[in-house]
Amino acid sequence: MKITEFGKAVRKARLDAEISLAQMAEALGVSPAFLSGMETGRKKIASDWVAKIQSFLDDRGVRVEGLAVKADVSNQTVSLEGLSPAHQMLVAGFARTSLTSDEMDNLKKLLEAANTEKEKR
Template identity: 35%
Template structure:
């Protein structure tokens, strides 16, 4: 069974007509290792997602880059958020969200997601 990250990589391979061995070679790993990462038998090493994105030609911050990063975070089961250098308000908000995340109702999560997506759209305009 594939992890979310594995599913995304597999789809990219199929869409581009690539073989597992070709993608692994481009990422600088063996086919066996890439297969193990895709199925969750091996964890995603630090820097691996960025290396993969660059090989695939994804610009940092692009939708494709974000999709790969998000899939890796989901597969790891943990999301890290760097707060160093951010304002006190940013840090307090991140901590409050993390503290109450599991208790939030689906409707509240939808509202937060809608707000964040609106912020992203405004930034892109």
């Protein structure tokens, strides 16, 4: 099975931290097969695992930007739980809209700018 964007990011971060899959699995209290399953898309990535993996990597001085988004893409689903009705409508509408490459690039830049502003606060 092909490695997902989430898996690529986590593997690169592990390599940067000089941590093997087995070492990370042991530290998180799971099997290497469990972590491998998340990296390759064989296993869905729960939001609590995104947080645990991010925390594990943060503790080792490695920050992975957009890990939760990468997990959503790997899972091929986005939870609307906890979002306002307006936000839910925006997400659903965006998912069903056909956009050109230029329009996608513009929206990506807008989202990146909004996230950068949010992180400053």
